[in-house]
Amino acid sequence: MTAPIETTGAAAEAQPEAVLKGVESKRIEGRSLGQIAWLRFRRDKVAVAGAIVVILLVAVAAFSRPLQALLGLDPNNPDQSLIDPNTTLPKGDFGGMSADHPLGVDPKFGRDLLARILEGSWVSLIVAFGATLLSVAIGTVLGVVAGFYRGRVDAFISRMMDVFLAFPLLLFAIAISASLQGGAFGMEGLPLHISVLIFVIGFFNWPYMGRIVRAQTLSLREREFVDAARGMGARGPFILFRELLPNLVGPIIVYSTLLIPSNILFEAALSFLGVGIQPPQASWGGMLNQAVKYYEVDPQYMIVPGLAIFVTVLAFNLLGDGLRDALDPRSR
Amino acid sequence: MTETTDDPNNKIPLQKAPDTRPGPAADAEPLLKVRGLVRHFPITKGLLKRQVGAVQAVDGIDFDVRPGETLGVVGESGCGKSTMGRLITRLDEPTGGSIEFQGTDITHLSTGKLRPMRRDVQMIFQDPYGSLNPRHTIGGIVSTPFRLQGVEPEGGVKKEVQRLLELVGLSPEHYNRYPHEFSGGQRQRIGIARALALKPKLVVADEPVSALDVSIQAQVVNLMDDLQEELGLTYVIIAHDLSVIRHVSDRIAVMYLGKIVELADRTELYENPMHPYTKALLSAVPVPDPKRRTQRDRILLKGDVPSPINPPSGCRFRTRCWKATEVCTTTEPPLVALRTGHQVACHHPENAGEPAAAGTKAPDGQASSDQ
Numbered sequence: 191m192t193a194p195i196e197t198t199g200a201a202a203e204a205q206p207e208a209v210l211k212g213v214e215s216k217r218i219e220g221r222s223l224g225q226i227a228w229l230r231f232r233r234d235k236v237a238v239a240g241a242i243v244v245i246l247l248v249a250v251a252a253f254s255r256p257l258q259a260l261l262g263l264d265p266n267n268p269d270q271s272l273i274d275p276n277t278t279l280p281k282g283d284f285g286g287m288s289a290d291h292p293l294g295v296d297p298k299f300g301r302d303l304l305a306r307i308l309e310g311s312w313v314s315l316i317v318a319f320g321a322t323l324l325s326v327a328i329g330t331v332l333g334v335v336a337g338f339y340r341g342r343v344d345a346f347i348s349r350m351m352d353v354f355l356a357f358p359l360l361l362f363a364i365a366i367s368a369s370l371q372g373g374a375f376g377m378e379g380l381p382l383h384i385s386v387l388i389f390v391i392g393f394f395n396w397p398y399m400g401r402i403v404r405a406q407t408l409s410l411r412e413r414e415f416v417d418a419a420r421g422m423g424a425r426g427p428f429i430l431f432r433e434l435l436p437n438l439v440g441p442i443i444v445y446s447t448l449l450i451p452s453n454i455l456f457e458a459a460l461s462f463l464g465v466g467i468q469p470p471q472a473s474w475g476g477m478l479n480q481a482v483k484y485y486e487v488d489p490q491y492m493i494v495p496g497l498a499i500f501v502t503v504l505a506f507n508l509l510g511d512g513l514r515d516a517l518d519p520r521s522r
Numbered sequence: 523m524t525e526t527t528d529d530p531n532n533k534i535p536l537q538k539a540p541d542t543r544p545g546p547a548a549d550a551e552p553l554l555k556v557r558g559l560v561r562h563f564p565i566t567k568g569l570l571k572r573q574v575g576a577v578q579a580v581d582g583i584d585f586d587v588r589p590g591e592t593l594g595v596v597g598e599s600g601c602g603k604s605t606m607g608r609l610i611t612r613l614d615e616p617t618g619g620s621i622e623f624q625g626t627d628i629t630h631l632s633t634g635k636l637r638p639m640r641r642d643v644q645m646i647f648q649d650p651y652g653s654l655n656p657r658h659t660i661g662g663i664v665s666t667p668f669r670l671q672g673v674e675p676e677g678g679v680k681k682e683v684q685r686l687l688e689l690v691g692l693s694p695e696h697y698n699r700y701p702h703e704f705s706g707g708q709r710q711r712i713g714i715a716r717a718l719a720l721k722p723k724l725v726v727a728d729e730p731v732s733a734l735d736v737s738i739q740a741q742v743v744n745l746m747d748d749l750q751e752e753l754g755l756t757y758v759i760i761a762h763d764l765s766v767i768r769h770v771s772d773r774i775a776v777m778y779l780g781k782i783v784e785l786a787d788r789t790e791l792y793e794n795p796m797h798p799y800t801k802a803l804l805s806a807v808p809v810p811d812p813k814r815r816t817q818r819d820r821i822l823l824k825g826d827v828p829s830p831i832n833p834p835s836g837c838r839f840r841t842r843c844w845k846a847t848e849v850c851t852t853t854e855p856p857l858v859a860l861r862t863g864h865q866v867a868c869h870h871p872e873n874a875g876e877p878a879a880a881g882t883k884a885p886d887g888q889a890s891s892d893q
Contacts, residue, residue: 222700223656414653417613418716422667423640425633436657 227440230516237512243505251312263305265472273300279488294490296480303494306472310495313380313473314502317387317466318453324392325453326446329399334438336400337407338430348404351397360463363390367465383467391456395449402445403438410434440517447510451503458499474499552586553624553724553756554610559583560618561605565831578830579605581780582619584857587724592750592757594771594788596764596803598827602780603760604648607728610758611645612636623724641671644717646746648729650709654701660687660712661697667719686715690745707738711745718749726758731766743770764807768792773863776800779838780830782857786864796860796871799839837869845870 231237250257258264273280273295280295288294293303336347367386375385410416411434419433460466461475469476474495481492562576580602587593597603608614610621612628620629628639644667647653654663664683668675675682684694690711701709710730717725730746731739743766750757761767767774774791776784776799784797795801802821809815823842828834834841840850849869857867 222659223702414647414649415655417608418645418647418653418713419655419666419670421611421613421640421643421645422670422716422720423633423637424666424670428670433655437655 227516231512234512234515236508237515240505240508240512243501244509247311247502247505248315250308251315254308254312258305258308261304263302263308265301265305265309266470267301267305269295269300271300273298277487279484293494296477296491297484297488303477303491306477307474307494307498309472310474310477311498311502313384313467313471314454314457314475314499317384317391317457318450320384320388321392321395321453321457322446322449324388325396325399325449326442328393328396329401330403330438330442332396333400333403334407334430334434337404338411338426338434340408344404347400351400354394354397357394359390359394360460362394363460364463364465366390367460380467380471383471387457387460387466390460391453395453395456399442399445399449402441406438406441407434410437444510444514444517447506447513451506451510454499454502454506551589551625553589554587554758555622556583556585556587556610556619557622558619559606559609559616559621561602561609561614562617575831578780578833580609580616581830581833583777583780583782585775585782585785587756587758589723589756590754591772592759592770594767594774595758595760595777596762596767596774597777599762600827600830601777602830603762603777604728606777607645607726607758607760611643611726612639613645637671641673641720642723644720644722644725646710646713646717646725646727646730649733650706650713651701651733653713654709656701659698659700660692660704663701663712664716664719667716671720673720682719683715686719687712689718689749690715691741705738706734707741710734710738710742714742714745714749718753718755721753722755724756724758726760728760729762730759732761732763739766746770764803776803779827779833781838781867782865783839783868784864784866785857786866790861790864794864794873796864796866796873797839797868798843798845798870798872801872837867839868 279297280300291302291304293307295302296306332347332350336344367383367390370382370386375382411429416429416433419429424433457466457473458475458478461473462479464476464479467473467476469480477495478492478499481488481495485492559580560578560582561580562578564573565575565577566572567574583606585593595603595606605614609616612621612631616629620627622628623639623643626639628636631639658666661680661683664686665679667673668679668682680697684697687694687696692708692711692715696704701712704712710733714730727746731742734742746757746759747770749755757770759767759770768788771788773785773787775782776791776797778799784791784795784800786794786796791800792804795804802823805819805821809818821844825842828838828841834851835854836852837843837846837850837855840846843850847870853869855867855869857865859865860871
């Protein structure tokens, strides 16, 4: 009937294991989880490369117009002198590559491709970021609420997610942009197209985010620290914002970064189908669309925007994967 | 089982504990009064959430907790002891019965109305890894009770938190660190510091040491003991480890399938267990002395604990009891005091007739040395 408690109890009378001699003299700086994630992220070379490319892309997109001016390029300046009138193809090799036009010009019009890629970059990124932001905002709020309150609230929100996921998004996008062609909400032309794209992509993609946040919330709310907070007299909002949300930041950042490339692809796809950004405004998807007609005779025209999309999507995906490994090493 | 003569290890807790603790006043107004406490978890089925049954986790228990005492609650996994702990701290709402804390009925109070009571009743959790929010610093965690209760301690929150950290044997420099930088034992100390922040009257500890390494268990148990002495705390300690319970408790309640089957003073329970279940439980405690190990009679219960969804009629223990008779099937035995301060719910209690006979019925020759 002798318990281990009793045998050791006499000898080690509540020896505080934390107060170790020698440790007190030199201060050990505690590391927050964020610092640890940063250290882990820095070690991941591929992710760092992805991050650098993403930063460059964002910088280029943000200063797209000044950059075009600096380089003396104009995305909407046709130059028929560069076009062979018989074939409507650019004169010279590799789609008309030259010192003035490093990536060549497009067939039929003779517009500079570098300028059009630069012009398309800000359109693509603004749509992707805007749509992601919208998805994350709706998804986080509804996901947290569903996971935290459960029951009927959860059932309602979850069914709503199912409806949104089952929605024929492409058909809807085609229909909505066709009906808004002339102008709506006091906007027309490019601002309208961008707003519509952000709305369509963002508003119908939130369930992906919502499901992740909901699942995380469901598992987090069963943790004992939530009970502890409740036992100290915390109410719902306190538990939601102070206890649960800080633990959700990691997954939210990770899945936002992974949502951005899929939104870039979606924007490109819609523009490719002719329901996104309308010509003559340059966009990556739109360029691909026009390039289809020339892919046998002028492959350069297709490769340039294709490569731009490929690099962007890859960089964001690598960054997202790296962030996930750094912020949540268990989900590997 | 209780030879104090040849087993020096047993001496320490048995003699020390009752002397050093503030004597629980048996006749004083109880701090916590629990009557007929019931918690059934409904089982629903189908689209309309029709209730088809209930898990009878806690099914009518009565007990008092007196100021200054430590009430230990033991029982197998799934017997409802943790549910009971969550009910008396009102983390969960009872299905029936009543809970009175310092004369106030708190059975069905809302979150807002419970708030003043939260200051006086605190909980220590089982899992030191789950009970601290990984995103908050130790300082943030231990100061949360002050923030939530709107209490401004003397000298400021930070100073008070650092004092609390010292009180539980941590360095005040740990204020800005995160939980993941600590070991299980240290984390449990942080949990204890948080529980003590508001100077509660009652602390409910749900398996406070079962997730810890055995060598650390002793430290934490002794820390809780010392703090009780220092701060005049009342504990309800839930555990399945009989040794821990024996070390810390003044009185012990034994639970089986949602019921209290026996409730008695510590020494009385360990020396004179009356309920067959208690006797079987005690016989399962490992004996460190290999010579004596062969001599004791180990009671092996047959079968599993019945489902709390459909508990046996009459006495819930009858399906596994070697003394069960007809009456056990038909009538549920009430929890009655068969001796002063010794309540048992059994139709055929052990040791009832001869209070002098001690301990488990040891083999011949062994009983004489029992005290």
